[in-house]
Amino acid sequence: MPEKILLVDDESKITRTLQLYLEQAGYKTASISDGALALPAFRHEQPDLVILDILLPHMDGWEICRQIRRESIVPIIMLTAQGEETDRIVGLELGADDYIAKPFSPREVVARVRAVFRRTQGQALQPRALQVGDIALDIEKHTAVANGMPVDLTPIEFELLVTLLQHPGQVFTRLQLLENTQDAAYDGYERAIDQHIKNLRAKLGDDARNPRYILTVYGIGYKFAP
Secondary structure, eight states: OEEEEEOOOOOOOHHHHHHHHHTTTTOOOEEEOGGGGGGHHHHHHHHHHHEESSSSSOOOOHHHHHHHHHHOOOOEEEEOOOOOOOHHHHHHHOOOOOEEEEEEEHHHHHHHHHHHHHHHHHHSSSSEEEETTTTEETTTEEEEETEEEEEOOOOOHHHHHHHHSSSTOOOHHHHHHHHHTTTOOOSTTTTTHHHHHHHHHHHHHHOOOSSSSSSTTTEEEEEEEE
């Protein structure tokens, strides 16, 4: 189901243009031009993202943003005047996720919308903790426990274990595992993953000859035992 975007702007030309580009990009849209009607429209439409102008009749974008944040964490992109750094700072402090300065390209708006969705949806999908059997991870604290005992893992070992625990039973190629740990420091060669898996097994107390946690799928890669 396509995401819905609520546009709050009193310039009809801007609203029509943005609706055209956003709908061509696959989003549903709704619009409102009066600040006093923005909150009722927000509650009625239940959008997945709000594009919010600052200068609006009857209620400005600051107050609308403030009130939306009291009841929702829906992403908000503020539209600000060109070069007004203060507007951007205030918007971000009120809880806006991004800002776009006028005049802008509609394509830039679509790109920013996609980027905000990627970022916020990724955060929503990222679990805070994972546990499969007697292996448990705390994502926020970056800690691991195996058989009730803490395990000291390197960043890449931790990321490998996160990937495997998120999908027990799913087979990952070496390249996929490397790509999923791209924010960690690793040797840029697929076979380097074998050494990381070997070290990870040792720390988890896994028997390399007959592992019960991280299983080798010969000719393909690895999976975590479901």
